[in-house]
Amino acid sequence: xxxxxxxxxxxxxxxxxxxxxxxxxxxxxxxxxxxxxxxxxxxxxxxxxxxxxxxxxxxxxxxxxxxxxxxxxxxxxxxxxxxxxxxxxxxxxxxxxxxxxxxxxxxxxxxxxxxxxxxxxxxxxxxxxxxxxxxxxxxxxxxxxxxxxxxxxxxxxxxxxxxxxx
Amino acid sequence: xxxxxxxxxxxxxxxxxxxxxxxxxxxxxxxxxxxxxxxxxxxxxxxxxxxxxxxxxxxxxxxxxxxxxxxxxxxxxxxxxxxxxxxxxxxxxxxxxxxxxxxxxxxxxxxxxxxxxxxxxxxxxxxxxxxxxxxxxxxxxxxxxxxxxxxxxxxxx
Numbered sequence: 001x002x003x004x005x006x007x008x009x010x011x012x013x014x015x016x017x018x019x020x021x022x023x024x025x026x027x028x029x030x031x032x033x034x035x036x037x038x039x040x041x042x043x044x045x046x047x048x049x050x051x052x053x054x055x056x057x058x059x060x061x062x063x064x065x066x067x068x069x070x071x072x073x074x075x076x077x078x079x080x081x082x083x084x085x086x087x088x089x090x091x092x093x094x095x096x097x098x099x100x101x102x103x104x105x106x107x108x109x110x111x112x113x114x115x116x117x118x119x120x121x122x123x124x125x126x127x128x129x130x131x132x133x134x135x136x137x138x139x140x141x142x143x144x145x146x147x148x149x150x151x152x153x154x155x156x157x158x159x160x161x162x163x164x165x166x
Numbered sequence: 167x168x169x170x171x172x173x174x175x176x177x178x179x180x181x182x183x184x185x186x187x188x189x190x191x192x193x194x195x196x197x198x199x200x201x202x203x204x205x206x207x208x209x210x211x212x213x214x215x216x217x218x219x220x221x222x223x224x225x226x227x228x229x230x231x232x233x234x235x236x237x238x239x240x241x242x243x244x245x246x247x248x249x250x251x252x253x254x255x256x257x258x259x260x261x262x263x264x265x266x267x268x269x270x271x272x273x274x275x276x277x278x279x280x281x282x283x284x285x286x287x288x289x290x291x292x293x294x295x296x297x298x299x300x301x302x303x304x305x306x307x308x309x310x311x312x313x314x315x316x317x318x319x320x321x322x323x
Contacts, residue, residue, distance in 0.1 A: 024322075027322065028318065028319045028321075028322035028323075029315075029319075031318050031319075031322070032314065032315035032316075032318040032319060033315075035201075035204075035205075035314050035315070035317075035318050036208075036311055036314060036315065038205055039204075039205055039208030039209055039211075039212060039311070039314065040209070040212060042205055042209075043205045043206065043208055043209025043212065044209050044212055044213065046205075046206065046209055047209055047210075047213055047238070056234050056237075056238070057230075057231070057234045059230055060223065060226050060230065060231070064223065064225065064226065065223065068222040068223045068224075069213075069216075069222055072212070072216065072221075072222065151202060154201060154202060154205060155198045155201070155202065158194075158197055158198055158201045159194055159198070161321075162190060162191065162193075162194040162197075
């Protein structure tokens with residue numbers, strides 16, 4: 001943990017971190033871009049999840065929804081993680097001291113595990129379930145789990161300024 | 167009575183005072199509903215407009231994609247507006263004096279009016295007039311994502 005703390009201190013004290021933290025416009029713009037990235041990553045993923053859960057877009061073939069939105073979801077995640085890293089650069093020490101920040105990463109890891117389970121265990125057998133309007137229970141469960149976990153990630157992120165010492 | 171006087175009155179009603187004096191986690195819970203609603207709304211806007219631009223689900227009928235998107239857009243908008251109203255009522259005078267809040271409200275009004283009028287008409291005929299469809303898609307994206315950006319900046323102004 002102390003290596004992480006040293007790294008955070010290095011970022012916090014760097015010229016760039018300090019400038020971003022104290023900037024009038026750059027910091028809010030990075031925050032705003034983080035939100036826009038979220039709309040594409042978590043937001044479009046929620047639409048895929050709702051299709052997996054058999055709730056939305058039932059008439060559209062599941063695989064075409066999945067494949068059509070995937071590049072935008074991935075681009076959204078790149079933007080979200082890049083802007084997230086910039087925000088960490090500016091606030092690193094304060095974030096490490098905030099319990100909800102660690103909670104957010106626990107939810108991200110769980111969402112990642114759910115994604116791996118879907119990719120490695122369910123997706124290879126897609127030909128068996130992909131053409132049903134409502135997919136089998138395991139696929140629906142993966143969709144709902146993703147939807148709930150990513151919502152918790154967004155919510156714990158929004159709570160950061162409310163639960164940190166200021 | 168000026169707008170500011172009305173907002174001062176709203177702020178000092180029992181409800182306004184109760185909201186302002188409530189635990190800061192009450193305000194935080196409104197913010198949680200607000201951001202979830204907003205992410206849903208923006209995702210729906212992205213889905214609808216990616217389809218209109220022919221960048222996603224181009225082989226599927228746009229009317230079906232737009233209908234599904236509109237349901238999500240409606241749910242997201244209702245959640246964001248209801249929670250947003252409560253957030254506003256917790257400090258109406260302060261919000262009214264924030265220029266980014268006013269810009270956000272202006273963009274939000276423009277986005278809702280545009281989506282319900284011109285966008286609705288043009289997107290129905292997007293198959294015959296793809297260029298017009300693309301133009302309204304880009305305007306819609308700029309308006310709604312603009313609302314999001316200005317919303318996020320309010321707290322820093």
